[in-house]
Amino acid sequence: MSRFADLRELFAKANEVKSGDQLAGIAARSEQERVAAKYALADTQLTEILAKPLLEDEVTRLIYDSFDETAFVPIRSMTVGALREHILSDLISGDNLKSLQPGLMPEMAAAVAKIMSNKDLVLAAAKIRNITRCRNTLGQPGVLAIRTQPNHPADDVGGILLAAFEGLLYGCGDAVIGVNPATDSIESVSAILHALQRLVTTYEIPTQTCCLAHITTQLAAMERGAPVDLLFPSVAGTEDANRSFGINLSLLREGQERVREHHRRRTDVHWIGDNAMYFETGQGSALSAEAHHGIDQLTLEARAYGIARTISPMLVNSVVGFIGPEYLFDERQIIRAGLEDHFMGKLLGLPMGCDVCYTNHAEADQNSADNLLVLLSAAGCNYFMGVPCSDDVMLNYQSTSYHDALAMRRIFHLRPAPEFLEWLESRGMYRDSEPTMLEGPMRRELMSKAEELLSC
Amino acid sequence: MDRDLPARIVEKIRERTPARLLAGHSGGAYRTSTQLELRAAHAAARDAVRTAFDLEQHLGRDLIERFGIFEVPTQAASKDEFLLRPDLGRRFSAISEEKILSTCVPEPDLQIVIGDGLSTTAVAVQVPALLPLLMQGAIVRQWSVGKPFAVRFCRVGILNDVGDLLRPRVAVLLIGERPGLATAESLSAYMAYRPRAGQTDADRNLISNIHSRGIQSDEAATRILSLAAKMMQAKAGGVKIREELPAGVSGQIGG
Numbered sequence: 001m002s003r004f005a006d007l008r009e010l011f012a013k014a015n016e017v018k019s020g021d022q023l024a025g026i027a028a029r030s031e032q033e034r035v036a037a038k039y040a041l042a043d044t045q046l047t048e049i050l051a052k053p054l055l056e057d058e059v060t061r062l063i064y065d066s067f068d069e070t071a072f073v074p075i076r077s078m079t080v081g082a083l084r085e086h087i088l089s090d091l092i093s094g095d096n097l098k099s100l101q102p103g104l105m106p107e108m109a110a111a112v113a114k115i116m117s118n119k120d121l122v123l124a125a126a127k128i129r130n131i132t133r134c135r136n137t138l139g140q141p142g143v144l145a146i147r148t149q150p151n152h153p154a155d156d157v158g159g160i161l162l163a164a165f166e167g168l169l170y171g172c173g174d175a176v177i178g179v180n181p182a183t184d185s186i187e188s189v190s191a192i193l194h195a196l197q198r199l200v201t202t203y204e205i206p207t208q209t210c211c212l213a214h215i216t217t218q219l220a221a222m223e224r225g226a227p228v229d230l231l232f233p234s235v236a237g238t239e240d241a242n243r244s245f246g247i248n249l250s251l252l253r254e255g256q257e258r259v260r261e262h263h264r265r266r267t268d269v270h271w272i273g274d275n276a277m278y279f280e281t282g283q284g285s286a287l288s289a290e291a292h293h294g295i296d297q298l299t300l301e302a303r304a305y306g307i308a309r310t311i312s313p314m315l316v317n318s319v320v321g322f323i324g325p326e327y328l329f330d331e332r333q334i335i336r337a338g339l340e341d342h343f344m345g346k347l348l349g350l351p352m353g354c355d356v357c358y359t360n361h362a363e364a365d366q367n368s369a370d371n372l373l374v375l376l377s378a379a380g381c382n383y384f385m386g387v388p389c390s391d392d393v394m395l396n397y398q399s400t401s402y403h404d405a406l407a408m409r410r411i412f413h414l415r416p417a418p419e420f421l422e423w424l425e426s427r428g429m430y431r432d433s434e435p436t437m438l439e440g441p442m443r444r445e446l447m448s449k450a451e452e453l454l455s456c
Numbered sequence: 457m458d459r460d461l462p463a464r465i466v467e468k469i470r471e472r473t474p475a476r477l478l479a480g481h482s483g484g485a486y487r488t489s490t491q492l493e494l495r496a497a498h499a500a501a502r503d504a505v506r507t508a509f510d511l512e513q514h515l516g517r518d519l520i521e522r523f524g525i526f527e528v529p530t531q532a533a534s535k536d537e538f539l540l541r542p543d544l545g546r547r548f549s550a551i552s553e554e555k556i557l558s559t560c561v562p563e564p565d566l567q568i569v570i571g572d573g574l575s576t577t578a579v580a581v582q583v584p585a586l587l588p589l590l591m592q593g594a595i596v597r598q599w600s601v602g603k604p605f606a607v608r609f610c611r612v613g614i615l616n617d618v619g620d621l622l623r624p625r626v627a628v629l630l631i632g633e634r635p636g637l638a639t640a641e642s643l644s645a646y647m648a649y650r651p652r653a654g655q656t657d658a659d660r661n662l663i664s665n666i667h668s669r670g671i672q673s674d675e676a677a678t679r680i681l682s683l684a685a686k687m688m689q690a691k692a693g694g695v696k697i698r699e700e701l702p703a704g705v706s707g708q709i710g711g
Contacts, residue, residue, distance in 0.1 A: 159473030407484030
């Protein structure tokens with residue numbers, strides 16, 4: 001490690017190329033320097049990473065408080081390079097990796113990701129299934145869930161429900177029916193939450209709903225009687241970045257307790273588990289808040305997962321291409337980051353999905369999204385987004401579509417979440433795990449019923 | 457278009473949301489018309505982002521001569537650098553500073569600046585209609601108006617440099633928004649009261665979504681001018697000033 005001043009520099013320089021690390025002025029200055037850092041990182045003992053925190057803040061304290069020394073014992077003597085081979089080895093099963101999870105610091109997951117190829121990231125992640133439960137069960141082998149994202153530029157409730165409804169015909173909405181509101185007000189968020197719940201109750205759909213407003217707005221709406229299935233915050237890997245989001249660790253813990261209590265009071269709902277939170281993250285968010293402390297964006301992303309796993313979320317996804325080209329410049333960087341995030345999250349025990357996406361000022365297009373979608377499906381990603389024709393008309397970026405869900409489930413022989421699939425079949429919308437209502441008169445009849453939704 | 461549904465229902469749904477519903481499908485894929493439609497919208501967005509701003513081509517000789525518009529770059533030297541280094545798009549180069557100082561009259565009541573931002577198309581489509589309305593309106597209100605100029609590779613933060621150089625009471629930056637698939641022609645007006653180094657978005661006011669299916673140019677001009685008057689009267693901008701906005705107005709730009 002001689003040519004690198006400290007772990008922070010070594011971690012940054014060992015990264016694959018990311019425009020965000022370059023913008024922060026911490027990236028390797030040549031390809032040979034990058035590889036030298038990878039060599040040095042591979043030879044670094046995990047105990048050295050444990051002994052030398054990259055930063056002192058409340059996130060670091062949480063990481064150390066939640067670190068399990070006993071679980072760490074099997075890998076205690078390993079270097080980062082040895083851990084890579086251990087994770088990839090045929091002798092190490094998904095269960096073996098799961099028992100390691102509490103003994104793996106986020107920084108160790110980040111370090112090992114830095115010396116893995118894209119295919120390594122797929123292969124290793126594919127071993128690990130992290131299963132969660134709220135109103136249904138997600139994450140099992142053979143299951144690919146979809147979050148429908150029926151956003152509307154003016155939060156029109158009828159428009160939102162129509163988009164969500166069409167998603168159901170495509171078998172989408174089992175991960176969550178989740179709306180990003182255009183206006184972060186208690187009134188508008190309450191209206192959306194009530195409307196989504198009405199949809200789920202009317203059709204008896206075994207799934208979760210969520211309105212992705214600021215966590216304090218959601219809690220205020222909940223206090224006023226709005227039904228919250230999943231409570232959403234964005235999280236980042238430093239205390240300062242989280243402060244810029246208007247959150248801190250105690251607010252997250254308090255939020256989880258309050259939403260669980262709220263679930264207990266809603267006795268009309270059949271809860272099958274107590275995973276009640278939904279987190280979104282993304283490389284570059286700390287830098288964009290000028291709160292990165294000289295640490296690279298991959299490592300900070302892993303630290304965000306370190307927070308998330310102490311709160312037992314139902315869903316976690318990186319919104320990988322949303323942040324823009326100054327952090328992830330092109331398709332190559334977006335794909336790399338998507339694979340890294342999914343792998344690190346799975347390794348750390350999280351129910352990882354991914355918003356495979358891009359903005360129009362990044363060097364990417366829908367083919368880029370197709371590529372990452374296929375790679376992450378091969379990696380066993382828990383869920384993707386379902387946006388009508390991938391065009392989010394509120395947030396103005398492109399994600400993945402209901403059609404993409406059909407395609408991935410076909411190619412990889414995957415099914416919706418079991419309770420949701422049973423519901424789809426009971427309503428005649430699916431038969432033998434395939435959608436039936438996408439053609440002809442049955443669909444016409446069903447969409448005509450959607451007219452009722454317009455009266456909302 | 458959806459072949460299975462009565463036109464009446466399709467029309468009702470279309471009225472309710474701009475989301476791309478009822479597109480039909482072929483297996484796990486789009487119909488060919490949808491596939492090409494999405495590519496066409498993305499192509500318009502990409503061209504809006506990537507097209508190099510050219511004063512004469514995008515604003516037209518008449519407009520340039522009428523208001524004496526000139527063009528200066530920021531410290532970004534290329535489109536890629538502009539996209540990768542937002543900080544450079546917030547600062548004028550030394551040569552640009554000299555040109556602005558030698559061409560403009562300092563301390564006007566109102567200074568209008570045009571920036572390419574993330575959509576050259578938005579500037580080309582909206583500014584030729586909007587700028588004359590703003591200039592006339594300012595004169596009617598008996599404000600002194602600085603000579604408008606255009607900034608290539610421009611980010612919103614350039615307002616601070618404009619303030620430090622020319623010390624206007626109110627500065628308006630007309631800048632191309634990050635294009636979506638729905639339109640690549642959307643313009644934003646960012647406004648600052650006595651802009652200067654250190655100001656952030658919290659000190660600025662924004663009227664976004666200026667395009668043919670959003671806020672029309674005459675309405676935009678009226679709103680910009682009344683907001684400027686309000687800022688001058690209150691001697692403040694940003695979160696301290698609230699425009700009475702119709703609901704549902706939103707827009708984004710990489711600041």
